[in-house]
Amino acid sequence: xxxxxxxxxxxxxxxxxxxxxxxxxxxxxxxxxxxxxxxxxxxxxxxxxxxxxxxxxxxxxxxxxxxxxxxxxxxxxxxxxxxxxxxxxxxxxxxxxxxxxxxx
Numbered sequence: 308x309x310x311x312x313x314x315x316x317x318x319x320x321x322x323x324x325x326x327x328x329x330x331x332x333x334x335x336x337x338x339x340x341x342x343x344x345x346x347x348x349x350x351x352x353x354x355x356x357x358x359x360x361x362x363x364x365x366x367x368x369x370x371x372x373x374x375x376x377x378x379x380x381x382x383x384x385x386x387x388x389x390x391x392x393x394x395x396x397x398x399x400x401x402x403x404x405x406x407x408x409x410x411x
Contacts, residue, residue, distance in 0.1 A: 314353035317403055324408070335407035338371070341383035344398040352400030360395045374399075 316324075316334075324332065344355045361380070364371040370385045383399065391397070 314356065314401065316406075317351075320403075320406070320408070329408075329410050331411045333409040333411055334401075335409060336401045336405065337407075338382045338384040340402040340405040341381070342400050342402060343383075343385065343389065344400050346385075346389055347400070351403045353403055355398035355400055357396060358399055360391050360393055360397060362393060363391050 342352055344352065356376075358374040358376060358381075360372055361375050362373040364373070365387065368387060370387050370389075370391070372383045372385055372391055374381055374383070385391075
């Protein structure tokens with residue numbers, strides 16, 4: 308069973324990791340850098356990941372969208388203009404310019 312979201316890192320990041328002789332990494336991303344693939348234009352995102360919306364939490368000028376992948380819970384932060392519904396399937400991507408890499 309795969310407990311993680313998988314995507315390909317850009318060649319530039321892979322080359323840097325090779326220079327540093329770093330093998331496996333854990334990738335971190337903040338909720339505001341997880342994007343709805345259909346709502347983003349001209350942004351360098353990872354390949355799409357299909358997720359199912361679990362909970363919506365509107366908090367004024369932003370909306371927290373909670374979702375699960377396998378048994379892990381995640382959160383993305385969205386502007387209030389797009390309406391989501393629990394149970395809705397959407398495609399998300401990660402802003403490749405805003406990743407945090409942790410050496411394992």
